[in-house]
Amino acid sequence: MIKLSVLASVLRLHTLPLAVASIVVGAGLAVNDHRFNTLIFFLSLITALLLQILSNLSNDYGDLKKGVDNASRIGPKRPMQMGLISPANMKKAISINVILAFFSGVLLLSIALKSDLLSWLLFFGLGVLSIIVAMAYTLGKMPYGYWGMGDVVVFLFFGLLGVLGSHYLYATSFNWVDVLPAISIGLLSVAVLNINNMRDMETDKISKKITLVVLFGRNAAFKYQVCLVLTAPMLTGLYFYLMPNTQTWQYVFLLILSPLIKSLNALKGAVLMNKNDGEVYNTQLKNMSITTFVFALIFMLMIIPSLLK
Numbered sequence: 001m002i003k004l005s006v007l008a009s010v011l012r013l014h015t016l017p018l019a020v021a022s023i024v025v026g027a028g029l030a031v032n033d034h035r036f037n038t039l040i041f042f043l044s045l046i047t048a049l050l051l052q053i054l055s056n057l058s059n060d061y062g063d064l065k066k067g068v069d070n071a072s073r074i075g076p077k078r079p080m081q082m083g084l085i086s087p088a089n090m091k092k093a094i095s096i097n098v099i100l101a102f103f104s105g106v107l108l109l110s111i112a113l114k115s116d117l118l119s120w121l122l123f124f125g126l127g128v129l130s131i132i133v134a135m136a137y138t139l140g141k142m143p144y145g146y147w148g149m150g151d152v153v154v155f156l157f158f159g160l161l162g163v164l165g166s167h168y169l170y171a172t173s174f175n176w177v178d179v180l181p182a183i184s185i186g187l188l189s190v191a192v193l194n195i196n197n198m199r200d201m202e203t204d205k206i207s208k209k210i211t212l213v214v215l216f217g218r219n220a221a222f223k224y225q226v227c228l229v230l231t232a233p234m235l236t237g238l239y240f241y242l243m244p245n246t247q248t249w250q251y252v253f254l255l256i257l258s259p260l261i262k263s264l265n266a267l268k269g270a271v272l273m274n275k276n277d278g279e280v281y282n283t284q285l286k287n288m289s290i291t292t293f294v295f296a297l298i299f300m301l302m303i304i305p306s307l308l309k
Contacts, residue, residue, distance in 0.1 A: 013057040014286045017293030018192055019052035020045060020187050022162025024195040024293070028177050028300035029163070030170035032243075043108040047127075050101040053132040057097060061090045061147075062138025086238070100132055112169035119172065126165065133157060136205055146209045149192050150197070152252045161187015180239040181299060184232040191228040194221055195267065196290055199281030222264075222271045229260045229288075236299060255297040259291045 030036040079163050085093075105127040112118045133153060136269045137145040144153055163182035168174060197204065197213040198221050213221040233254055240246045240253075263284050270280040 002010070003062075013117045015056060015177030015192075015202035016049060016052055016291055018158065018289045019048045019294035021189070021292045022158050022164050023048050023295040024300050025181050027184050028165045028296075028303040029181070031300065032303050033171045033173075034169075035171040036175040037112075040108065040112050041168055043104065043111065044169065045063070045103060047108055048103040048162065048166075050097060050104055051130055051134045054094065054097040054101055056133065057090060057094050057139060058135040059138050061087065061094065062140075062143060080161055080237075098131060098135075101134075102127075105130075108169065108300075113172070116172065119123055119168075123165070123169075126161065130157060130161070143216050145211075147213060148210045148212055150193055151212055154193050155186040155190050159183055162186075176248070177242050177278060180235045180242075183297060184236045184239075185292065187228045187235075188288070188295060190233075191225055192285065192288045192292065193223050194228065195281055195285045197221070197263075198225075198267070200286065201265040218271050218274075222267055225267060226264055229264060230257075233260070236295075245270070245291055249303045251301050253295070256291065256298065259287065 023041070026044070027036060028043050046178060106124070109120055109123050109127070113123065133144075135142055137150065137153070144150065163185055164174065164178060167178060169238050194213070197211040198218055200209075201211075201213045201218060202222075204211055212224070213225070216224075233256055237251060240250055266280055266284055
């Protein structure tokens with residue numbers, strides 16, 4: 001029997017709010033269109049969580065096999081790294097998760113798209129691609145996370161596809177202005193990955209894992225972080241500005257700037273002092289994930305009054 005503490009570490013519970021964020025924003029857009037559906041929301045949520053867990057499991061397995069998770073790692077120790085879970089059991093867990101994510105996704109598409117065959121086939125293909133992407137970050141002969149492509153993939157799948165794709169399942173339509181909050185969530189999701197890569201820069205160099213931080217250094221990565229976290233709320237602010245009948249109080253979501261700036265200050269201190277113990281990065285990694293979820297939740301709450309129009 002696996003202990004709850006080990007299970008929590010395997011699942012990386014602190015990353016799960018990030019998977020939920022794009023689904024919540026997509027649901028908010030559906031609320032704005034008066035097309036929200038509770039069943040579609042919960043199935044989207046379950047599928048997104050399964051894909052995130054699949055990515056976490058695959059990442060643990062791939063990093064250990066490639067030697068990234070070693071004794072010099074400054075991030076949290078992983079269960080496989082400590083010998084608490086065998087590679088064989090992790091492979092079984094990955095396989096089970098693939099099956100669950102596949103059937104959850106198929107059920108979601110069957111309910112949301114019904115007889116729309118073209119959309120069904122398109123989203124089925126995107127679903128299969130999502131499963132592959134979730135695993136290929138560190139697994140396979142050419143893991144994209146080892147070749148500086150992690151930021152792009154996270155932006156596309158957590159931002160554009162996660163938000164716009166989940167919204168389409170409600171409304172079966174697309175509005176260009178919806179790209180703005182989708183980009184916002186994508187940028188904040190990349191910000192989470194960037195903190196992870198800032199923390200792991202030294203061990204990634206040794207293991208020849210190429211990330212943008214390895215390529216350009218922590219100072220450039222911090223400037224990149226500033227652009228990511230400050231651009232995100234601005235774009236969502238523009239979304240509300242472009243909405244008809246927006247009320248001033250709906251801009252209250254901009255209060256999210258406070259924890260974002262606080263996180264930047266903490267990271268700035270770590271970068272300037274060249275801290276490499278991981279404590280600051282680990283804390284801000286969790287904080288940024290939670291802040292992204294809160295950002296998404298506030299966005300949806302600000303949209304709900306549109307139901308009364």
